Amino acid sequence: MSSEHKKKILLCGDVEGKFNALFKRINSVIRKSGQFDMLICVGNFFGINNKEFDDYRLGNKKIPLPTYILGPNKAEHLDMYPEEDEELCTNLFYLGKRGMFTGSTGLRIAYVSGISCSASKESHNYDGTDISELFDLCVRGNPAFRGVDILLTSQWPTRMATESGKVMPNFASNLPNWLIMKLKPRYVVSGLEGKYYERPPMRIPTLGDHDSTVEIATRFIGLGRVDNSDGEKWLYALNLTPLDKMKLSELIQKTTDETPCPFNFDDLQNEIFKIKKSSTTQQYFYDTTPIEEPKSKRQKREKVVFDQEKCWFCLASPSVEKHLIVTVGDHCYMALAKGGLVEEHFLVCPIQHYQNRVNQPEPVTLEMEQFKKALVKFYERDSKVPIFFERNYKTSHMQLQVIPIPKKAQRELKEIFMEEAEANGFSLSEVESYDRLEDVLPPKTPYFVVELPSGSVLYTTIKGNFPINFGRDVLCTGPILDLPDRVEWKECCLSKEEETALVERIRTDFEPFDFTI
Known part of the structure; x- marks a missing residue:
């Protein structure tokens, strides 16, 4: 694959108001490795004290590359965000509550902001309806939808840790898991836990005739908080070719450290939407036997599975x-x-x-x-x-x-x-x-x-x-x-x-x- 299609991306965990520490590190990385196409932040971008943001908002300090952030995860942060997705200051963009971002990079980045809930939804929450609408948005007008490059969720998906006791997330939800199975992202990136964890890749199965995606290996990355004292990694670099620029043979290539998918689609459907059995987990093909006119007592031929x-x-x-x-x-x-x-x-x-x-x-x-x-x-x-x-x-x-x-x-x-x-x-x-x-x-x-x-x-x-x-x-x-x-x-x-x-x-x-x- 030609290097001209590759995009250099930086991924960052919770900033929590430490803007100077963040962009000082970003400038250092750029000096050593060259310019990146974008920076994406998950988790809490704002914190208890956000005074450092004034210099960037007023133009006294500059953000060195296009930076994209998710929405609030707490009610007290709502005032820091505009009503809709827009530029907060030069080179800083609020993606919005949920959506699909492509921009000039060609990467397909799906995202959902906030903390999941099952009742009494507030502005910093999302539910099953939100993820269903996000999926519809991603596939609408794209009959040959293959999947997405990155799925951003501040909240961790459940059952991500493969080592018992390695990571015990406090904010995990099964709603991102449903999106993972439907969107087949190559990377899932989350924050909020203050821990760095990179899961071995998992192969998500296709879900039937109406699923045009392929079994792309999905990698999960949980990132720590900016400038934390625990030594948890909070900045991650990716050199990624957009999915639409890759050959399918490259996308489906097996890796040596793959692990099984840790969740079941029918279980997720039942748990989230109360659907007892998925209608998309089987595929059918036409019976090629010549069709005869049914006789009055003849039973209807069943479809071949x-x-x-x-x-x-x-x-x-x-x-x-x-x-x-x-x-x-x-x-x-x-x-x-x-x-x-x-x-x-x-x-x-x-x-x-x-x-x-x-x-x-x-x-x-x-x-x-x-x-x-x-x-x-x-x-x-x-x-x-x-x-x-x-x-x-x-x-x-x-x-x-x-x-x-x-x-x-x-x-x-x-x-x-x-x-x-x-x-x-x-x-x-x-x-x-x-x-x-x-x-x-x-x-x-x-x-x-x-x-x-x-x-x-x-x-x-x-x-x-x-x-x-x-x-x-x-x-x-x-x-x-x-x-x-x-x-x-x-x-x-x-x-x-x-x-x-x-x-x-x-x-x-x-x-x-x-x-x-």
Whole structure:
């Protein structure tokens, strides 16, 4: 990842009116390490005595970088804050009660101010409604929401300490925990406890079809009070690339010190919102068996429950073989096909779980087209052209198969596919130039579709049995690739070491054509 996207951030614990000590230290850090993009303060920014603030408010002293603070945690501090988020003095900004901050850094920073409460909410409190509205604000207008870079809460989330007796927080709440599971922040930063504590990263699970986030490792940092006498660390530096500027393969990369998520989403839903069971913890996919008209006494077919944990193609799933991944875009990724027909046999798949191209959102389809155009140029270097085909039958995750053939082998290609289809008991139709694939394929109907180098698109809807390896079978025939011994993918598998070496070579070869870099 290019260093131009990295942002230098300073995080600070409770200031409690010690403004001179804070900015003296900040100036010292800047002299040694260069300028930072921003300073973020959690916990109590104001204290019992705030006389030092007058010099900054009046312009007699300057704050050396843009500084952002959360709202009050005590009723007696309310008078120090404006009604809405605004600049308190030059370079000092009040973020507000809750919201999402991006600014010029590109970082996505969610925040909630104050102390949680369940009744008699005052101006320095927040409750379940506030965190629900904050989540809605973060995802609104962003169907491909991945998560946030930082979640700021002055109050610690519960169950953060992994060592018994290490830290016993006085102000912990389970409301931030719900936000952690929904927003998947890379960092959670809190204050108020006067203790420094950095938790080993935890992997937050995805919550179903409506959760577009990925399982990003979340790190918790609790910071001490400014200039404390106990030696508790109160200033923390981050060099962070914004989430939206990172490849998904980087975001989901495992770390050696990961720990399990210490809380359960259904329990949090029940505890906070009194919802007994989450409706988002399961994923479903369409049953691809042809639909029959229900008879009067026939029971309605139940939906098939899809287990994302076992999906080979969901990029956030532990089952996916990540060493096969060549490159990752915003919505799709390209991987080496396991047991490929040829060395440069690829799969282009959506990152999130969509059964087929008819059901996937337009941004996914558009990026898939970008991959296809890049692959056309990639194969051109060896005087080859790609065949693209998809089988929406006995599959649960959309896979676009991409297989190159020599240019000279495309002669009579359409006729070969049609003849092979007739030999297998079905026919292929050609999509007319004025039609879209979505216009001829109903969303719940099983189908096979192949795109030829000539631009012709052939398809069939599937009724009854269908030859699983049809696309591969046709390409193996003598007139095209003449590889009759490579029809079955299981017999073509390489060792993991061979696959890894091949992917490394392909990444290098594909780099000039890779639009995701």
